[in-house]
Amino acid sequence: MGSNHTLISRGTRVVGDVHFNGELNVQGQVVGNIVADGNAELEISQSGQIEGQIQAPKIVVRGLVQGDIRCTKHLELGATAVVNGNVFYTVIEMVKGSQVNGSLVHVSDVETKKKAG
Numbered sequence: 001m002g003s004n005h006t007l008i009s010r011g012t013r014v015v016g017d018v019h020f021n022g023e024l025n026v027q028g029q030v031v032g033n034i035v036a037d038g039n040a041e042l043e044i045s046q047s048g049q050i051e052g053q054i055q056a057p058k059i060v061v062r063g064l065v066q067g068d069i070r071c072t073k074h075l076e077l078g079a080t081a082v083v084n085g086n087v088f089y090t091v092i093e094m095v096k097g098s099q100v101n102g103s104l105v106h107v108s109d110v111e112t113k114k115k116a117g
Contacts, residue, residue, distance in 0.1 A: 010047050017052070026050065026063070033067075046080045053085075061098075068102070 004022025008014055012028035021037040026048040036042060036056035044050060048063035055070040062078035068085040069075065075089045079097035086102040094100075 008048075010045075044081075046078075072107075 004020070006020055006022065006024045008024070008026045008028045008030060010027040013031065014029070015031045017032045018024070018030055018034045019037060020034075021040045023041050023043070024034070024036070025043045025045065027045040028047070029049045029051075031051045033052040034042060034050060034054045034056065040056055041058040041060075042054065042056045043060045044063040044065065046062045049066075050064070051066045053067045053070070054065065057071070057073040059069060059071045059074075060076045060078065061069070061081040061083065063081065065083045065085060068088070069083060070088045072090060074091045074093070075087070076093045077083070077095060077098035077100070079095045081098040082101075083099065084101045086105060087100055088105045088107050090107055092104070
């Protein structure tokens, strides 16, 4: 994991796309797409809200996502997670109580590498 740690704190609203590497913790609101570079990890806290597309290798969702999620390694949906969009994943962990209002689409590692290459 990289040494970059970014926090979008509760009460903060970011409008526009966010590109990051390392770790990003969203406790506030992002209106725009979130794209991770490299071996990055995104955590959306219970108070966090995303309105846009998400693409990252490792994602933990405990808040609200209004848009599609594309996760290339490991996706965890906590008990308070609500996703209003399609979820594309290789490995998924869903805790009782989490909601996905859209399709769950498994994408194999081979397909992910083909698209990247």
